[in-house]
Amino acid sequence: MERFDRRYIFLVIFVIVLFPLIWPLGLPIRVSKEVRGAYVAIDKIPPGSKVYFACDYDPGSMPELHPMTIAILNHLFSHNVKVIGGCLWPGAPPLLEEAFNKVAVEKYGKKYGVDFVNLGYKEGREVVMVSIGRSIPSTFPADFYGTPVSKFPVMQGVNSLSDVAMIVNISAGYPGTKEWVQQVQSRYHVAIASGCTAVSAPEYYPYYQSGQLVGLLGGLAGAAEYEKLVGIPGTATRGMDAQSLGHLAIIVFIVLGNLFYLYLKKKGKLARR
Amino acid sequence: MLPLPLLTTMAAVLTIAVFSFLYKDNPFYKFAEHVFVGIAAGYIVAIEYQNVFLPNLWRPLLAGQYVLVIPFALGVLMFSRFTTRFNWLSRWAIGLMVGTFSGLAIIGFAQGDLVAQIQANMLPLRAHSLIDTFSNWMIVIGLLVSLVYFFFSKEHEGALGAAARLGIWFLMVSFGASYGFTVMARISLLVGRLLFLISDWPASLGMKFVH
Numbered sequence: 001m002e003r004f005d006r007r008y009i010f011l012v013i014f015v016i017v018l019f020p021l022i023w024p025l026g027l028p029i030r031v032s033k034e035v036r037g038a039y040v041a042i043d044k045i046p047p048g049s050k051v052y053f054a055c056d057y058d059p060g061s062m063p064e065l066h067p068m069t070i071a072i073l074n075h076l077f078s079h080n081v082k083v084i085g086g087c088l089w090p091g092a093p094p095l096l097e098e099a100f101n102k103v104a105v106e107k108y109g110k111k112y113g114v115d116f117v118n119l120g121y122k123e124g125r126e127v128v129m130v131s132i133g134r135s136i137p138s139t140f141p142a143d144f145y146g147t148p149v150s151k152f153p154v155m156q157g158v159n160s161l162s163d164v165a166m167i168v169n170i171s172a173g174y175p176g177t178k179e180w181v182q183q184v185q186s187r188y189h190v191a192i193a194s195g196c197t198a199v200s201a202p203e204y205y206p207y208y209q210s211g212q213l214v215g216l217l218g219g220l221a222g223a224a225e226y227e228k229l230v231g232i233p234g235t236a237t238r239g240m241d242a243q244s245l246g247h248l249a250i251i252v253f254i255v256l257g258n259l260f261y262l263y264l265k266k267k268g269k270l271a272r273r
Numbered sequence: 274m275l276p277l278p279l280l281t282t283m284a285a286v287l288t289i290a291v292f293s294f295l296y297k298d299n300p301f302y303k304f305a306e307h308v309f310v311g312i313a314a315g316y317i318v319a320i321e322y323q324n325v326f327l328p329n330l331w332r333p334l335l336a337g338q339y340v341l342v343i344p345f346a347l348g349v350l351m352f353s354r355f356t357t358r359f360n361w362l363s364r365w366a367i368g369l370m371v372g373t374f375s376g377l378a379i380i381g382f383a384q385g386d387l388v389a390q391i392q393a394n395m396l397p398l399r400a401h402s403l404i405d406t407f408s409n410w411m412i413v414i415g416l417l418v419s420l421v422y423f424f425f426s427k428e429h430e431g432a433l434g435a436a437a438r439l440g441i442w443f444l445m446v447s448f449g450a451s452y453g454f455t456v457m458a459r460i461s462l463l464v465g466r467l468l469f470l471i472s473d474w475p476a477s478l479g480m481k482f483v484h
Protein backbone atom coordinates (compact mmCIF):
# COMPACT_ATOMS: atom_id res chain seq x y z
CA MET A 1 0.00 0.00 0.00
CA GLU A 2 2.82 2.37 0.87
CA ARG A 3 4.33 1.71 -2.57
CA PHE A 4 1.02 2.54 -4.28
CA ASP A 5 1.61 5.00 -7.12
CA ARG A 6 -0.53 8.07 -6.31
CA ARG A 7 -0.78 8.89 -10.01
CA TYR A 8 -3.51 6.24 -10.21
CA ILE A 9 -5.53 8.38 -7.78
CA PHE A 10 -5.00 11.45 -10.02
CA LEU A 11 -6.15 9.42 -13.03
CA VAL A 12 -9.30 8.15 -11.28
CA ILE A 13 -10.22 11.65 -10.05
CA PHE A 14 -9.57 13.06 -13.54
CA VAL A 15 -11.87 10.50 -15.21
CA ILE A 16 -14.59 10.79 -12.55
CA VAL A 17 -14.63 14.61 -12.77
CA LEU A 18 -14.52 14.62 -16.58
CA PHE A 19 -17.36 12.10 -17.06
CA PRO A 20 -20.30 14.25 -15.80
CA LEU A 21 -18.95 17.31 -17.64
CA ILE A 22 -19.47 15.41 -20.92
CA TRP A 23 -22.61 13.50 -19.84
CA PRO A 24 -24.38 15.62 -17.16
CA LEU A 25 -26.33 13.72 -14.49
CA GLY A 26 -28.57 16.59 -13.36
CA LEU A 27 -28.16 15.98 -9.63
CA PRO A 28 -30.43 18.26 -7.54
CA ILE A 29 -29.08 21.50 -6.01
CA ARG A 30 -30.44 22.49 -2.58
CA VAL A 31 -30.29 26.19 -1.65
CA SER A 32 -28.76 26.87 1.79
CA LYS A 33 -30.02 29.62 4.11
CA GLU A 34 -26.69 31.50 3.81
CA VAL A 35 -27.06 31.78 0.00
CA ARG A 36 -30.76 32.60 0.31
CA GLY A 37 -29.81 35.35 2.79
CA ALA A 38 -27.61 37.02 0.17
CA TYR A 39 -30.30 36.63 -2.50
CA VAL A 40 -33.07 38.10 -0.33
CA ALA A 41 -30.89 41.05 0.78
CA ILE A 42 -29.93 41.89 -2.82
CA ASP A 43 -33.52 41.39 -3.97
CA LYS A 44 -34.69 44.05 -1.49
CA ILE A 45 -32.39 46.77 -2.89
CA PRO A 46 -34.62 49.39 -4.55
CA PRO A 47 -34.09 49.93 -8.32
CA GLY A 48 -31.77 52.88 -9.03
CA SER A 49 -29.79 52.31 -5.83
CA LYS A 50 -26.04 51.84 -5.97
CA VAL A 51 -24.01 48.85 -4.83
CA TYR A 52 -20.25 48.72 -4.27
CA PHE A 53 -19.01 45.52 -5.90
CA ALA A 54 -15.65 44.61 -4.29
CA CYS A 55 -14.07 42.18 -6.73
CA ASP A 56 -11.17 40.68 -4.77
CA TYR A 57 -9.90 37.67 -6.67
CA ASP A 58 -7.65 36.75 -9.56
CA PRO A 59 -7.59 34.09 -12.31
CA GLY A 60 -6.34 31.49 -9.79
CA SER A 61 -9.77 31.29 -8.15
CA MET A 62 -11.84 32.12 -11.24
CA PRO A 63 -13.58 28.71 -11.54
CA GLU A 64 -15.13 29.13 -8.09
CA LEU A 65 -15.70 32.87 -7.92
CA HIS A 66 -16.39 34.11 -11.45
CA PRO A 67 -19.73 32.22 -11.64
CA MET A 68 -20.75 34.06 -8.44
CA THR A 69 -19.82 37.41 -9.99
CA ILE A 70 -21.85 36.58 -13.11
CA ALA A 71 -24.88 35.35 -11.13
CA ILE A 72 -24.94 38.30 -8.71
CA LEU A 73 -24.43 40.87 -11.51
CA ASN A 74 -27.34 39.23 -13.36
CA HIS A 75 -29.47 39.72 -10.26
CA LEU A 76 -28.36 43.34 -9.73
CA PHE A 77 -28.76 44.50 -13.34
CA SER A 78 -32.10 42.71 -13.77
CA HIS A 79 -33.33 44.90 -10.86
CA ASN A 80 -31.81 48.04 -12.41
CA VAL A 81 -29.38 48.48 -9.54
CA LYS A 82 -26.28 50.51 -10.44
CA VAL A 83 -22.91 48.93 -9.74
CA ILE A 84 -19.64 50.59 -8.71
CA GLY A 85 -16.86 48.01 -9.03
CA GLY A 86 -13.52 48.25 -7.26
CA CYS A 87 -10.65 45.80 -6.77
CA LEU A 88 -7.98 45.21 -4.13
CA TRP A 89 -6.40 42.35 -6.08
CA PRO A 90 -4.25 43.40 -9.06
CA GLY A 91 -5.54 40.55 -11.23
CA ALA A 92 -9.20 41.45 -10.66
CA PRO A 93 -9.98 44.47 -12.93
CA PRO A 94 -9.86 42.55 -16.26
CA LEU A 95 -12.10 39.83 -14.76
CA LEU A 96 -14.60 42.46 -13.62
CA GLU A 97 -14.42 44.08 -17.05
CA GLU A 98 -15.20 40.74 -18.72
CA ALA A 99 -18.14 40.13 -16.35
CA PHE A 100 -19.53 43.66 -16.92
CA ASN A 101 -19.30 43.23 -20.71
CA LYS A 102 -20.92 39.79 -20.61
CA VAL A 103 -23.79 40.70 -18.26
CA ALA A 104 -24.35 44.47 -18.18
CA VAL A 105 -23.59 45.37 -21.81
CA GLU A 106 -24.46 42.27 -23.84
CA LYS A 107 -27.41 40.99 -21.79
CA TYR A 108 -29.08 44.05 -20.25
CA GLY A 109 -27.83 46.83 -22.59
CA LYS A 110 -26.45 48.89 -19.70
CA LYS A 111 -24.11 51.80 -20.35
CA TYR A 112 -20.63 52.22 -18.91
CA GLY A 113 -20.41 55.22 -16.59
CA VAL A 114 -24.21 55.51 -16.37
CA ASP A 115 -25.23 52.12 -14.95
CA PHE A 116 -21.88 50.73 -13.88
CA VAL A 117 -18.22 51.65 -13.56
CA ASN A 118 -14.99 49.69 -13.12
CA LEU A 119 -12.77 51.69 -10.75
CA GLY A 120 -9.91 49.24 -11.20
CA TYR A 121 -7.22 48.25 -8.73
CA LYS A 122 -5.83 50.14 -5.78
CA GLU A 123 -2.87 49.11 -3.60
CA GLY A 124 -3.21 49.53 0.17
CA ARG A 125 -5.54 46.73 1.31
CA GLU A 126 -7.17 47.69 4.65
CA VAL A 127 -6.05 51.31 4.20
CA VAL A 128 -8.05 51.48 0.94
CA MET A 129 -11.11 49.98 2.66
CA VAL A 130 -11.05 52.59 5.42
CA SER A 131 -10.30 55.30 2.87
CA ILE A 132 -13.31 54.54 0.62
CA GLY A 133 -15.42 54.47 3.78
CA ARG A 134 -14.65 58.19 3.93
CA SER A 135 -14.32 59.10 0.25
CA ILE A 136 -14.51 56.91 -2.85
CA PRO A 137 -13.54 59.67 -5.38
CA SER A 138 -10.37 60.63 -3.49
CA THR A 139 -9.31 56.97 -3.20
CA PHE A 140 -10.21 56.19 -6.81
CA PRO A 141 -9.68 59.55 -8.62
CA ALA A 142 -9.81 57.75 -11.99
CA ASP A 143 -11.38 54.52 -13.25
CA PHE A 144 -9.54 51.46 -14.62
CA TYR A 145 -9.07 53.21 -17.98
CA GLY A 146 -7.76 56.49 -16.52
CA THR A 147 -10.95 58.60 -16.91
CA PRO A 148 -11.66 60.90 -13.92
CA VAL A 149 -14.56 59.41 -11.92
CA SER A 150 -16.23 62.83 -11.61
CA LYS A 151 -17.22 62.50 -15.31
CA PHE A 152 -19.43 59.44 -14.69
CA PRO A 153 -23.16 59.96 -13.91
CA VAL A 154 -23.15 56.74 -11.82
CA MET A 155 -20.72 58.42 -9.40
CA GLN A 156 -22.92 61.51 -8.89
CA GLY A 157 -24.06 61.67 -5.27
CA VAL A 158 -21.62 58.96 -4.25
CA ASN A 159 -18.98 60.19 -1.88
CA SER A 160 -18.45 57.46 0.70
CA LEU A 161 -19.68 53.95 1.42
CA SER A 162 -22.63 55.41 3.33
CA ASP A 163 -24.03 56.40 -0.10
CA VAL A 164 -24.30 52.80 -1.30
CA ALA A 165 -27.08 50.37 -0.41
CA MET A 166 -24.79 47.38 0.04
CA ILE A 167 -21.29 46.02 -0.46
CA VAL A 168 -21.01 42.76 -2.40
CA ASN A 169 -17.59 41.23 -1.87
CA ILE A 170 -16.28 38.34 -3.95
CA SER A 171 -13.27 37.20 -1.99
CA ALA A 172 -10.39 34.81 -2.68
CA GLY A 173 -8.49 35.46 0.56
CA TYR A 174 -6.48 38.43 1.84
CA PRO A 175 -7.58 41.16 1.45
CA GLY A 176 -11.17 39.99 1.36
CA THR A 177 -14.33 39.38 3.34
CA LYS A 178 -12.64 39.16 6.75
CA GLU A 179 -11.04 42.58 6.27
CA TRP A 180 -14.24 44.10 4.81
CA VAL A 181 -16.10 42.98 7.96
CA GLN A 182 -13.36 44.11 10.35
CA GLN A 183 -12.60 47.47 8.74
CA VAL A 184 -15.85 48.53 7.05
CA GLN A 185 -18.87 46.72 8.48
CA SER A 186 -17.82 47.36 12.08
CA ARG A 187 -16.97 51.04 11.38
CA TYR A 188 -19.59 52.17 8.85
CA HIS A 189 -22.32 49.54 9.45
CA VAL A 190 -22.90 48.90 5.74
CA ALA A 191 -24.59 45.61 4.83
CA ILE A 192 -22.14 43.15 3.26
CA ALA A 193 -22.92 40.03 1.22
CA SER A 194 -19.96 37.77 0.57
CA GLY A 195 -19.06 35.18 -2.03
CA CYS A 196 -15.86 33.38 -1.16
CA THR A 197 -13.70 30.38 -2.04
CA ALA A 198 -14.64 27.12 -0.34
CA VAL A 199 -11.34 27.18 1.56
CA SER A 200 -12.27 30.47 3.27
CA ALA A 201 -15.95 29.67 3.86
CA PRO A 202 -15.55 27.99 7.32
CA GLU A 203 -13.72 31.11 8.53
CA TYR A 204 -16.57 33.38 7.41
CA TYR A 205 -19.56 31.38 8.69
CA PRO A 206 -19.28 32.99 12.16
CA TYR A 207 -19.71 36.40 10.48
CA TYR A 208 -22.98 35.20 8.96
CA GLN A 209 -24.12 33.70 12.26
CA SER A 210 -23.39 37.01 14.04
CA GLY A 211 -25.28 39.03 11.40
CA GLN A 212 -22.15 40.85 10.22
CA LEU A 213 -22.76 39.33 6.79
CA VAL A 214 -26.25 39.33 5.31
CA GLY A 215 -25.43 36.30 3.18
CA LEU A 216 -22.60 33.98 2.25
CA LEU A 217 -21.88 32.00 -0.92
CA GLY A 218 -19.20 29.37 -0.30
CA GLY A 219 -17.32 27.95 -3.30
CA LEU A 220 -18.74 26.46 -6.47
CA ALA A 221 -21.72 25.03 -4.56
CA GLY A 222 -22.67 28.54 -3.34
CA ALA A 223 -22.40 29.86 -6.89
CA ALA A 224 -24.60 27.02 -8.23
CA GLU A 225 -27.21 27.72 -5.54
CA TYR A 226 -27.27 31.41 -6.49
CA GLU A 227 -27.59 30.51 -10.17
CA LYS A 228 -30.60 28.38 -9.23
CA LEU A 229 -32.19 31.29 -7.32
CA VAL A 230 -31.74 33.78 -10.18
CA GLY A 231 -32.91 31.11 -12.63
CA ILE A 232 -29.89 31.40 -14.93
CA PRO A 233 -27.86 28.17 -14.89
CA GLY A 234 -24.18 28.83 -15.62
CA THR A 235 -20.81 27.17 -15.30
CA ALA A 236 -21.29 26.51 -11.56
CA THR A 237 -24.45 24.48 -12.21
CA ARG A 238 -22.60 22.60 -14.98
CA GLY A 239 -19.76 21.80 -12.60
CA MET A 240 -21.84 20.57 -9.65
CA ASP A 241 -22.28 16.98 -10.94
CA ALA A 242 -18.51 16.71 -11.37
CA GLN A 243 -18.01 18.26 -7.94
CA SER A 244 -20.36 15.75 -6.30
CA LEU A 245 -18.77 12.72 -8.01
CA GLY A 246 -15.30 14.03 -7.17
CA HIS A 247 -16.28 14.25 -3.49
CA LEU A 248 -17.70 10.75 -3.62
CA ALA A 249 -14.45 9.42 -5.08
CA ILE A 250 -12.39 11.13 -2.37
CA ILE A 251 -14.67 9.72 0.37
CA VAL A 252 -14.16 6.23 -1.13
CA PHE A 253 -10.37 6.79 -1.20
CA ILE A 254 -10.38 7.94 2.46
CA VAL A 255 -12.41 4.89 3.55
CA LEU A 256 -10.23 2.48 1.50
CA GLY A 257 -7.05 4.09 2.81
CA ASN A 258 -8.19 3.67 6.41
CA LEU A 259 -9.33 0.08 5.83
CA PHE A 260 -5.94 -0.83 4.32
CA TYR A 261 -4.21 0.93 7.19
CA LEU A 262 -6.18 -1.06 9.79
CA TYR A 263 -5.63 -4.30 7.86
CA LEU A 264 -1.86 -3.78 7.64
CA LYS A 265 -1.71 -2.72 11.28
CA LYS A 266 -3.49 -5.91 12.28
CA LYS A 267 -1.09 -8.00 10.19
CA GLY A 268 1.90 -6.08 11.59
CA LYS A 269 3.04 -5.20 8.08
CA LEU A 270 3.29 -1.43 8.53
CA ALA A 271 6.85 -0.21 7.84
CA ARG A 272 8.55 1.31 10.87
CA ARG A 273 9.27 5.01 10.37
CA MET B 274 -3.62 41.92 -30.35
CA LEU B 275 -3.44 38.23 -31.24
CA PRO B 276 -6.63 36.55 -32.53
CA LEU B 277 -8.83 34.90 -29.87
CA PRO B 278 -8.48 31.28 -31.15
CA LEU B 279 -4.68 31.60 -30.95
CA LEU B 280 -4.81 33.10 -27.43
CA THR B 281 -7.22 30.38 -26.24
CA THR B 282 -5.03 27.67 -27.77
CA MET B 283 -2.00 29.12 -25.97
CA ALA B 284 -3.96 29.02 -22.70
CA ALA B 285 -5.00 25.41 -23.36
CA VAL B 286 -1.44 24.30 -24.16
CA LEU B 287 -0.16 25.99 -20.97
CA THR B 288 -2.94 24.32 -18.93
CA ILE B 289 -1.93 20.88 -20.30
CA ALA B 290 1.73 21.72 -19.62
CA VAL B 291 0.90 22.46 -15.97
CA PHE B 292 -1.22 19.28 -15.67
CA SER B 293 1.77 17.27 -16.99
CA PHE B 294 3.43 17.79 -13.59
CA LEU B 295 0.96 15.27 -12.16
CA TYR B 296 2.81 12.58 -14.15
CA LYS B 297 6.26 13.90 -13.24
CA ASP B 298 8.33 17.07 -13.32
CA ASN B 299 9.25 17.94 -16.92
CA PRO B 300 10.49 20.83 -19.13
CA PHE B 301 6.96 21.71 -20.37
CA TYR B 302 5.80 22.29 -16.79
CA LYS B 303 8.94 24.34 -16.04
CA PHE B 304 8.32 26.44 -19.16
CA ALA B 305 4.68 27.15 -18.15
CA GLU B 306 5.76 27.99 -14.60
CA HIS B 307 8.42 30.46 -15.77
CA VAL B 308 6.07 32.09 -18.29
CA PHE B 309 3.49 32.58 -15.54
CA VAL B 310 5.95 34.09 -13.05
CA GLY B 311 7.38 36.46 -15.67
CA ILE B 312 4.02 37.66 -16.95
CA ALA B 313 2.62 38.07 -13.42
CA ALA B 314 5.62 40.21 -12.37
CA GLY B 315 5.34 42.40 -15.47
CA TYR B 316 1.57 42.77 -15.08
CA ILE B 317 1.89 43.84 -11.42
CA VAL B 318 4.46 46.53 -12.27
CA ALA B 319 2.32 47.88 -15.12
CA ILE B 320 -0.94 47.96 -13.14
CA GLU B 321 0.69 49.51 -10.05
CA TYR B 322 2.12 52.27 -12.29
CA GLN B 323 -1.09 52.93 -14.27
CA ASN B 324 -3.70 52.42 -11.51
CA VAL B 325 -1.88 53.62 -8.39
CA PHE B 326 1.27 55.67 -9.03
CA LEU B 327 -0.12 57.94 -11.76
CA PRO B 328 -3.68 58.72 -10.49
CA ASN B 329 -2.99 58.73 -6.74
CA LEU B 330 0.48 60.30 -6.57
CA TRP B 331 2.12 61.69 -9.70
CA ARG B 332 -0.77 63.55 -11.35
CA PRO B 333 -2.06 65.16 -8.09
CA LEU B 334 1.54 66.13 -7.23
CA LEU B 335 1.98 67.88 -10.57
CA ALA B 336 -1.42 69.53 -10.05
CA GLY B 337 -0.13 71.23 -6.91
CA GLN B 338 -0.86 68.82 -4.03
CA TYR B 339 2.65 69.24 -2.63
CA VAL B 340 1.87 67.34 0.59
CA LEU B 341 2.21 64.21 -1.54
CA VAL B 342 5.98 64.85 -1.61
CA ILE B 343 6.09 63.06 1.78
CA PRO B 344 4.71 59.67 0.59
CA PHE B 345 6.71 60.08 -2.64
CA ALA B 346 9.94 60.54 -0.65
CA LEU B 347 9.08 57.58 1.60
CA GLY B 348 8.47 55.48 -1.50
CA VAL B 349 11.83 56.52 -2.96
CA LEU B 350 13.50 55.48 0.32
CA MET B 351 12.33 51.90 -0.29
CA PHE B 352 14.77 51.75 -3.23
CA SER B 353 17.66 52.34 -0.80
CA ARG B 354 17.41 48.60 -0.04
CA PHE B 355 19.37 48.03 -3.23
CA THR B 356 22.47 49.65 -1.63
CA THR B 357 24.35 48.27 1.37
CA ARG B 358 25.37 51.72 2.60
CA PHE B 359 21.95 53.38 2.69
CA ASN B 360 19.56 50.44 3.07
CA TRP B 361 18.75 51.54 6.65
CA LEU B 362 16.78 54.46 5.17
CA SER B 363 14.11 52.04 3.92
CA ARG B 364 13.27 51.21 7.55
CA TRP B 365 11.47 54.55 7.92
CA ALA B 366 9.02 53.67 5.18
CA ILE B 367 8.66 50.08 6.40
CA GLY B 368 8.14 51.34 9.97
CA LEU B 369 5.33 53.62 8.82
CA MET B 370 3.64 50.75 6.94
CA VAL B 371 3.98 48.29 9.84
CA GLY B 372 2.62 50.87 12.29
CA THR B 373 -0.35 51.78 10.07
CA PHE B 374 -1.32 48.18 9.33
CA SER B 375 -0.85 47.10 12.98
CA GLY B 376 -3.10 49.91 14.17
CA LEU B 377 -5.78 49.10 11.62
CA ALA B 378 -5.57 45.37 12.36
CA ILE B 379 -5.92 45.85 16.13
CA ILE B 380 -8.95 48.15 15.79
CA GLY B 381 -10.51 45.91 13.13
CA PHE B 382 -10.01 42.76 15.17
CA ALA B 383 -11.33 44.33 18.37
CA GLN B 384 -14.44 45.80 16.69
CA GLY B 385 -15.14 43.22 14.02
CA ASP B 386 -14.13 39.99 15.72
CA LEU B 387 -13.70 40.17 19.47
CA VAL B 388 -16.70 42.24 20.58
CA ALA B 389 -19.06 41.20 17.78
CA GLN B 390 -18.32 37.47 18.14
CA ILE B 391 -18.69 37.51 21.92
CA GLN B 392 -22.04 39.26 21.44
CA ALA B 393 -23.07 36.74 18.79
CA ASN B 394 -22.36 33.83 21.11
CA MET B 395 -24.61 35.11 23.90
CA LEU B 396 -27.39 32.87 22.65
CA PRO B 397 -30.68 31.89 24.27
CA LEU B 398 -30.40 28.31 25.48
CA ARG B 399 -34.13 27.90 25.04
CA ALA B 400 -35.05 29.00 21.52
CA HIS B 401 -38.29 28.92 19.49
CA SER B 402 -37.68 25.52 17.96
CA LEU B 403 -36.02 22.34 19.18
CA ILE B 404 -33.42 22.45 16.40
CA ASP B 405 -32.45 26.06 17.24
CA THR B 406 -32.22 25.16 20.95
CA PHE B 407 -29.94 22.22 20.07
CA SER B 408 -27.81 24.41 17.74
CA ASN B 409 -27.41 27.11 20.38
CA TRP B 410 -26.37 24.54 23.01
CA MET B 411 -23.82 23.07 20.57
CA ILE B 412 -22.37 26.51 19.78
CA VAL B 413 -22.08 27.56 23.43
CA ILE B 414 -20.67 24.20 24.64
CA GLY B 415 -18.31 23.99 21.64
CA LEU B 416 -17.05 27.52 22.30
CA LEU B 417 -16.46 26.92 26.02
CA VAL B 418 -14.73 23.53 25.74
CA SER B 419 -12.55 24.74 22.83
CA LEU B 420 -11.46 27.69 24.97
CA VAL B 421 -10.75 25.28 27.86
CA TYR B 422 -8.46 23.26 25.55
CA PHE B 423 -6.32 26.37 25.01
CA PHE B 424 -6.19 27.17 28.76
CA PHE B 425 -2.71 26.07 29.79
CA SER B 426 -2.39 27.69 33.23
CA LYS B 427 -3.70 24.56 34.97
CA GLU B 428 -2.99 20.93 34.21
CA HIS B 429 -5.73 19.25 32.17
CA GLU B 430 -6.99 16.84 34.85
CA GLY B 431 -10.43 15.95 36.20
CA ALA B 432 -13.31 18.09 34.97
CA LEU B 433 -10.91 20.47 33.21
CA GLY B 434 -9.28 17.52 31.42
CA ALA B 435 -12.65 16.10 30.35
CA ALA B 436 -13.73 19.50 29.00
CA ALA B 437 -10.40 19.86 27.16
CA ARG B 438 -10.81 16.39 25.60
CA LEU B 439 -14.32 17.34 24.48
CA GLY B 440 -12.78 20.54 23.10
CA ILE B 441 -10.42 18.43 20.96
CA TRP B 442 -13.46 16.66 19.47
CA PHE B 443 -15.07 19.97 18.52
CA LEU B 444 -11.77 21.18 17.05
CA MET B 445 -11.38 17.95 15.07
CA VAL B 446 -14.87 18.35 13.62
CA SER B 447 -14.03 21.92 12.57
CA PHE B 448 -10.74 20.74 10.99
CA GLY B 449 -12.71 18.05 9.14
CA ALA B 450 -15.16 20.67 7.85
CA SER B 451 -12.23 22.84 6.72
CA TYR B 452 -10.64 19.87 4.95
CA GLY B 453 -13.96 19.10 3.22
CA PHE B 454 -14.22 22.68 2.00
CA THR B 455 -10.59 22.53 0.81
CA VAL B 456 -11.36 19.39 -1.23
CA MET B 457 -14.36 21.20 -2.70
CA ALA B 458 -12.14 24.15 -3.68
CA ARG B 459 -9.52 21.95 -5.36
CA ILE B 460 -12.11 19.92 -7.29
CA SER B 461 -13.72 23.21 -8.39
CA LEU B 462 -10.41 24.36 -9.86
CA LEU B 463 -10.10 21.06 -11.77
CA VAL B 464 -13.71 21.42 -12.97
CA GLY B 465 -12.95 24.95 -14.19
CA ARG B 466 -9.90 23.90 -16.18
CA LEU B 467 -11.59 20.81 -17.64
CA LEU B 468 -14.60 22.88 -18.71
CA PHE B 469 -12.16 25.26 -20.40
CA LEU B 470 -10.42 22.40 -22.22
CA ILE B 471 -13.55 20.58 -23.40
CA SER B 472 -15.87 23.53 -23.93
CA ASP B 473 -14.27 27.00 -24.28
CA TRP B 474 -11.19 25.91 -26.24
CA PRO B 475 -13.06 23.92 -28.94
CA ALA B 476 -15.68 26.70 -29.12
CA SER B 477 -12.99 29.31 -29.84
CA LEU B 478 -11.84 27.12 -32.77
CA GLY B 479 -15.41 26.85 -34.09
CA MET B 480 -15.83 23.27 -32.84
CA LYS B 481 -18.32 21.81 -30.40
CA PHE B 482 -17.21 19.00 -28.12
CA VAL B 483 -19.84 19.33 -25.39
CA HIS B 484 -22.75 21.73 -24.79
